[in-house]
Each structure stands twice: as C-alpha cells, then as structure tokens.
Amino acid sequence: MTTPHRSGGLLARMRRRRSVPRSKVRRRIGAATRLLAALVLAGGLYTAFAPAISAQDAPLSPAAMEGKALFDTSCITCHGMNAQGIEGRGPSLIGVGGASVDFQVGTGRMPLGSQNAQAVEKPPVFNEEQTRQLAQYVQELGGGPQIPEGNDLHSGGDIAAGGEIFRLNCSSCHAFGGGGGALSSGKFAPRLSDTTDRVIWGAMLSGPQNMPVFGDNQLSPDEKRDVIAYIQETLGDSNSDPGGFNLGRLGPTTEGLAVFVVGITALIFTALWIAGKS
Amino acid sequence: MKRRKIDVRALPAKAGNEVEDRLGVATPLRSIINKVFPDHWSFLLGEIALFSFIVLLLTGTFLTLFFEPSLKEVTYDGSYAPLRGVHMSAAYASSLDLSFDVRGGLIMRQMHHWSALVFMAAIIVHMLRIFFTGAFRKPREVNWIIGSLLFWVGFLAGFTGYSLPDDALSGTGLRIASAIMLSIPLIGTWLTSSIFNGEFPGDIIISRFFIAHVLLIPALLVALISVHLALVFKQKHTQWPGPGRTNTNVVGERFFPRYTIKQAGFFMAVAGVIALLAGAMQINPIWLFGPYEAGVVSAASQPDWYVMFLDGSTRLMPAWQINIGIGNGYVIPPIFWPTVVLPGILVGLSTMYPFVEARLNKDNKIHNLLQRPRDVPQRTAVGVMAVTFFLVLTLSGGNDVIADKFNISLNAMTWAGRIGLLILPPLFYWVAYRICLGLQQHDREVLAHGVETGIIRRAPDGRFYEVHQPLSTDHKELEYAGWVVPKKMNRLGALGPAVKGFFKPIERPAEAPVSPGHPPVEAPPERREIESKH
Numbered sequence A: 001m002t003t004p005h006r007s008g009g010l011l012a013r014m015r016r017r018r019s020v021p022r023s024k025v026r027r028r029i030g031a032a033t034r035l036l037a038a039l040v041l042a043g044g045l046y047t048a049f050a051p052a053i054s055a056q057d058a059p060l061s062p063a064a065m066e067g068k069a070l071f072d073t074s075c076i077t078c079h080g081m082n083a084q085g086i087e088g089r090g091p092s093l094i095g096v097g098g099a100s101v102d103f104q105v106g107t108g109r110m111p112l113g114s115q116n117a118q119a120v121e122k123p124p125v126f127n128e129e130q131t132r133q134l135a136q137y138v139q140e141l142g143g144g145p146q147i148p149e150g151n152d153l154h155s156g157g158d159i160a161a162g163g164e165i166f167r168l169n170c171s172s173c174h175a176f177g178g179g180g181g182a183l184s185s186g187k188f189a190p191r192l193s194d195t196t197d198r199v200i201w202g203a204m205l206s207g208p209q210n211m212p213v214f215g216d217n218q219l220s221p222d223e224k225r226d227v228i229a230y231i232q233e234t235l236g237d238s239n240s241d242p243g244g245f246n247l248g249r250l251g252p253t254t255e256g257l258a259v260f261v262v263g264i265t266a267l268i269f270t271a272l273w274i275a276g277k278s
Numbered sequence B: 001m002k003r004r005k006i007d008v009r010a011l012p013a014k015a016g017n018e019v020e021d022r023l024g025v026a027t028p029l030r031s032i033i034n035k036v037f038p039d040h041w042s043f044l045l046g047e048i049a050l051f052s053f054i055v056l057l058l059t060g061t062f063l064t065l066f067f068e069p070s071l072k073e074v075t076y077d078g079s080y081a082p083l084r085g086v087h088m089s090a091a092y093a094s095s096l097d098l099s100f101d102v103r104g105g106l107i108m109r110q111m112h113h114w115s116a117l118v119f120m121a122a123i124i125v126h127m128l129r130i131f132f133t134g135a136f137r138k139p140r141e142v143n144w145i146i147g148s149l150l151f152w153v154g155f156l157a158g159f160t161g162y163s164l165p166d167d168a169l170s171g172t173g174l175r176i177a178s179a180i181m182l183s184i185p186l187i188g189t190w191l192t193s194s195i196f197n198g199e200f201p202g203d204i205i206i207s208r209f210f211i212a213h214v215l216l217i218p219a220l221l222v223a224l225i226s227v228h229l230a231l232v233f234k235q236k237h238t239q240w241p242g243p244g245r246t247n248t249n250v251v252g253e254r255f256f257p258r259y260t261i262k263q264a265g266f267f268m269a270v271a272g273v274i275a276l277l278a279g280a281m282q283i284n285p286i287w288l289f290g291p292y293e294a295g296v297v298s299a300a301s302q303p304d305w306y307v308m309f310l311d312g313s314t315r316l317m318p319a320w321q322i323n324i325g326i327g328n329g330y331v332i333p334p335i336f337w338p339t340v341v342l343p344g345i346l347v348g349l350s351t352m353y354p355f356v357e358a359r360l361n362k363d364n365k366i367h368n369l370l371q372r373p374r375d376v377p378q379r380t381a382v383g384v385m386a387v388t389f390f391l392v393l394t395l396s397g398g399n400d401v402i403a404d405k406f407n408i409s410l411n412a413m414t415w416a417g418r419i420g421l422l423i424l425p426p427l428f429y430w431v432a433y434r435i436c437l438g439l440q441q442h443d444r445e446v447l448a449h450g451v452e453t454g455i456i457r458r459a460p461d462g463r464f465y466e467v468h469q470p471l472s473t474d475h476k477e478l479e480y481a482g483w484v485v486p487k488k489m490n491r492l493g494a495l496g497p498a499v500k501g502f503f504k505p506i507e508r509p510a511e512a513p514v515s516p517g518h519p520p521v522e523a524p525p526e527r528r529e530i531e532s533k534h
Helices: A010-057 A062-074 A097-106 A128-142 A159-174 A197-206 A221-235 A252-276 B008-023 B026-033 B041-064 B090-100 B105-132 B141-163 B168-182 B188-195 B205-235 B255-280 B308-316 B336-361 B377-397 B399-405 B410-449
Strands: B073-075 B087-089 B322-324 B330-332 B451-458 B464-469
Touching: A062 A128, A097 A128, A097 A197, A159 A221, A197 A221, A252 B041, A252 B105, A252 B255, A252 B308, A252 B399, B026 B255, B041 B105, B041 B205, B041 B255, B073 B090, B087 B090, B090 B105, B105 B141, B105 B255, B105 B377, B141 B168, B141 B205, B141 B336, B168 B188, B308 B336, B308 B377, B308 B410, B377 B399, B377 B410, B399 B410
Parallel strands: none
Antiparallel strands: B073 B087, B322 B330, B451 B464
C-alpha cells in the first residue's frame, strides 16, 4: 500500500479524502465481524475434534497408571499437572519420551535436589521398576524416543569406529579419557566411567542438561552401539592404561603437578641426603 | 713357565706417564681435578637438570630408531585394537608401534617425556635458588643469561617434541601455535606459511619439527650447557658465608675423587627417579587421543606444564581486538598480547635482571659469597612476586580441570585469574617483604640478647624474667655474618643433641635437662650450665 503524500497527484488526494470518513466506524464494525467469524470457526472445529482427543487419553496402561501415581506425588511440583511444565520451574515432558525419564530418574538426577547450574548424579530415589513405570507414563503422554530393551547395548559394536565417533563428537566435553570436563558457569560434562550402556544410550537419545541430542538420525543405532563399545571396553578398561597409574587421565595438568610433587620433591630430598654425606 | 713380576701398585703411575708422554694433558687436568666445590644441597639443583638432560639424550636416541617423522597417510594395523583400521599419519602410527610393539618402547617414551618435565622443573628450581641467593651478581651475569636462555630453548625443545607424535592433543597445540604466529602483525602470515610450507597443517611440519627437535635444538642446548658449565669452572662456584669462607676463596671438596663420586651417585638417583616416574605413572597416552583431525578438540587440552602459563594468559585475556582502518582494514587479534608480547617481556625482564639490580644498587663489586633471601628483602619480594605471577597464569592454564574437579564455575575461575593476576603479585610482594624483615629482626635480636631458653625465672620482688643464653662469652652484641644464627639451645650444645636418623631415630635421644634446678643425672661433664645474668 502506498502511503499518501501531501504533494501527491489527483488520485492520491481523492483517496485521502475518502479514507478519512471511512476509517473510524466502518473499520471497527468490519473487524468485530471478522473476529466473531473466526471464533465461531475455531469453536466449531474444537467441538468437532475434541471427542477424538479425549478418546485417546483414556486407556493408560497399568504400568503407566502406576507411573502417573508416582508422577503425581513426586514430579508434579515442577513439571505440572499434566507434565506440561511450569514456567521457571521445570520443562514440559510431553514428547521427551521414555529415554529421558530412564536417564534422569535412573541416575538419580531427578527428582532434582535443588535448582543449580545443572542436575547432578546421586543415588536414585526410585527403583528400576518405578523408573520403568514413570518412563511408561511419560511415553504414553506424548511419545518420544525410547532406549532399546536389554542391559547389554554394546556387544558387537566396532570399537575403532566408535573411537572415531567419540573423539569427534564426545571428547570436546567429556575429554579424551572420558573423565569429563567443565562447561560455562558451573555446568559440566560428567565422567563416563562406572556407568551402564542404558545410561549412555539414554543420554545420547535425550540430550540431557547441556548435552546435544544425538538422535537416531544423527547417530544411527549401530553407531551408538560402536560408541558405547568404545566407552565401555576401551575407556572403562584399565588395560587401556598400559603406562601405569593414569593420573586421572587429566593430561598435562596432573602430569605437571606430579613432576613437582613426586619427581622434584624426591630429587631435592636426594640432594639433601647426598650433600649431607661428608 | 716363568711368570713376569708386575708391580700392581706402580701400574696407575706408569699408565699415567704413558698417557702424559703422548697427550700432555697433566697440567690442565690437574687444575680441573683439584677444583674445589662447596658442599650444600642447594648447589645440586642445577645437576638435576644436567642429569635429566643426559637421560633425555639417551632415551631420545632410542626413540629416533623407531619413529618415522612423516605425515604420509597410513592405515593402522598394529596391536592396539581400538585404533586398528583407522587412517592416520605415519608419525602417529610409528608412535603407536613404539608404545605397543617395540620392546621397552613405552617405558622409553615415558622416560623421555618425564625427564623433559623434570628437566624444565629443575631449571626453574635451580633458577630460583640462583635468584634468591644473589648468585647471578657480577661476575656471573652472563651465566644467568645463558641459564635463562636454556629455559626458553628447553621450552622449544619440549614443544617441538610433544608435537611430533601427531596425536590429536599435539595437533591442537600445533594449531594454537600457528594461530599465535599468525597474530604477529606484518610478518605473521609470512612466518606461518614459511614454517608450515603453506596453510596449516600442510604435509611437512612433522619432518621440520623432527630435525629441529633431534638435531638443531639439542645441539644448541648442548652448546649452551657446555658454556654454562665451563663458566662455572672458570668463575668458580659461589658459596655461603661461614667460618673461613671469604669473597676470594672457595671452601669445599675437590672435584676428584669425592665430588665426582657424589655426582655419579646423584646421576644414578636422578635416572632412578625418572625411571620410577616412567614405570609407575602414565604420561601422554597418545593412543587415547587418537590421530590428529581438525575437528577433534578435547576438553582439558593443555600443553605441558612449562607452556601452561601461556595457555593461562590466553584464557585470561579479554577479547580485545584492535581494528586499524588502513587500506582494507587491519586487525591485531587479542591472542597477540598474551602469547607474543608477554613472553617477549618475560624473556627481556628475566635476562636483564642482574643489570637492573646492579644499576639500582649502584653495585659494581664482584660477589662470590651468597646472600640469604631474608637479607635482601627487595629482591626476595620481587622474586616472590614473579613466582606468584607465573603460578596464577599456570593455574589459569588448567582452570577448566580445576573448575571441574573442585566444582567451581569456570567463569568464576577465569575472573579469579584475571583479578588474581593483578592483585596477588603486589600482595605477595608485601607479605614476602614483611616476612624477610621479621626474620632479619629475629636474627638481630638473638645476636644481641641470646637464644631463648624457654626458662622463666621469678625474682624475689615478684617480677618474671625470661632467661636468655648469650651467644658471645663477654655479652657483647654480635655482628651478623650473613649465615644461620643459632636459635635453639641444642644448636649451642647446651641441650641434648638433636636426634639423628632420617625417618626413624638411629640412637636414643639424650635426656634433656628438665630445669636448671634439676640437672640431668648423667649430664656430660663438658656441658655448660645455663646461666643468667639479669
């Protein structure tokens, strides 16, 4: 639309003259009519489709019912009545899937101890059965990714291929040795030792805290299997430290500390001892 | 059969004569053999560096027999399963073979790396001893400069060395080094492309670093170390002040045989400690790092400890970029200041310090006697300030590891480093200065009034006195001679001697007198009774 100009031609002046009486009353009436029509349409559509949605709600499986009971006593404060999330407290759980619940609840990160930089691992509040029920409930709420069945999710994986994926995608936060590392403002990537295949799979699938999601489109299930095989069989195995005590696999930081605390200290004591012999 | 009689006792002299007849080395050898070295533990710190350098040469030679300095791409097929079938450079593959398939290769690699760390650490510790005791003063300024250069050349040796295996960690370091070189105004791009023969990483850098690491830099180190030691011989060793020791003599042990035997033993000890470190503690596990790829940057990627202060200064530097509007615009990136300008200033300050101090003190005399750190508070405080500066930077270089392991926010660590770098050095200057003055004052107090005995006497009028043991027989105030003042009664022989034995006593401690009123039953007769003349 062209904006009217004072020094415009005849047509522009005519349009300006016409627009002045029309704008106030007529425009308002027109807007009100359109709004009414839109409301009627939306309401009509809703009444047409609402029964279908509520019909889907009804059959929660028995496990999910148990999960909902647990949810209503332990999770509802932050995640809300229908797991839709509460602004400033907790995110919506609709669509996060069972993988996320398995990871967060199974490692004790949820229920959250306190609102800090990020949730920390602690002894789980719920046992395996309860975790499974909660996961089932969240799964039935809105679907989402799930961890495959079984506890062994790495045998048959290609360790060398997994190592390449690990170094490219994981080491930038979890470090070469899987010892973990610091992120900004008190957040951190945890160490990867003493953990289970399911936890690693769940983390990749759900991208907890600051971790990016490695969904099945980014890393295929076979590649996930490779990565877990590398983490569990190479990093988790003391045979990968053929050089002796690994100093926490923290690289030159602890090596530098060790050379002073052990090496130079021992040598200065030797110097004291030798110089004293006369 | 008739056996010829050999006079065994005459053999060394006869052999010596034969050598002398041919080579004529008796006169120079005699002066070397008769050289006198003062005996103090702090004079052995430089030897740690020297001996670890010898271990470096020996182990390094072994490594060159198996290492292939090439960036040619190969597929690994060695015995380390997690990398089998992975494409990598020949340099990395041969480093893996060295670690897993060469007999004794891993311990040699680890000994080489640990002795490099020990070498640099010993240089620093030795340098601190020289600095805090004033051993760098005239006539030894040149040796101080050579020593400082040894640190920086050792720094280059270390960097070129740990870049050779072409693992992901060393590749990250090399990438940073190329960025640092690029940041230098005007010559940066030329310098980088001439070193890497084009863009980073190119295909020749490992071969170039190899020849620098195994020939050029070691040759420079050997040359500098030789001059360093020759100057110690020529200028004679400094010594602590003490009875019979003056600015013009040296009191100690002859170079041969005592000093030589001790040093041979010390070399064995240094080599032993390095072997122990290498056997017990894993260093630089390149098989975990994987081959270098541009996309691989791990958390906790740090350089070795003697480079870490530059990493720290880079982490603390705010992102202040200078844009100069000449031509198409010219940029001086922030990394230029902490990694080029700062080390430049440090090299200049550290090498020139002896001249600065002489100038400030208007001191042109020759000094062969050392000073106790407390007696020169300004210098000691400056040294503490420098150490604090270095430590803040080094800790900041590892601040992500510290943040992670001690549950501190990384951002808080960075800000603590920034503020600490400005506040802590002057603060510790002041603290060190006050401690020096306090120690000086206590020395003077003891010289004037005697050693505290811990005995309180009460006079008939009710007043209390602490009994002091005067150091001089005629109760005059003694002059400070620049050496340790006895501050405990057992140093004067008045109490039972200190218990001997390093870890556990090798003798029963003598019964100490409980109080002057109750002398020990079997007190040695030559001990003097504690007296008070208040």
